[in-house]
Amino acid sequence: MSAEAIPTAAPPWAIKVWADDRNVYAEVPSVNSPCVIAYAYTEGGLARMLALLGAKHTADGGGEPYLRPPVVAKALLKDGLTQKDLDSAREALASLGLIKGLVK
Numbered sequence: 001m002s003a004e005a006i007p008t009a010a011p012p013w014a015i016k017v018w019a020d021d022r023n024v025y026a027e028v029p030s031v032n033s034p035c036v037i038a039y040a041y042t043e044g045g046l047a048r049m050l051a052l053l054g055a056k057h058t059a060d061g062g063g064e065p066y067l068r069p070p071v072v073a074k075a076l077l078k079d080g081l082t083q084k085d086l087d088s089a090r091e092a093l094a095s096l097g098l099i100k101g102l103v104k
Helices: 043-060 074-080 083-095
Strands: 016-021 025-027 035-040
Touching: 025 043, 035 043
Parallel strands: none
Antiparallel strands: 016 025, 025 035
């Protein structure tokens, strides 16, 4: 099996956000190096942070919602099943009308 672990599940346009008792911080990419922006830990500061996150997602995320990559259970992987196998099974069950789903 040639599985590969990824360092993060975050999408490529994600930015790091953290807080302390006084501020909410965001690390955003810039031309030379990452830039840390601080907003007051208030409703106004959080609103400005959410606006920043929304703008970053719209600009770099293409406006598409982030969909978590599918995860195949370890027991199924051990039996040799892949995500493609699961998708095929889902399509077959949907075409038979046993489950609701997209049918190609």
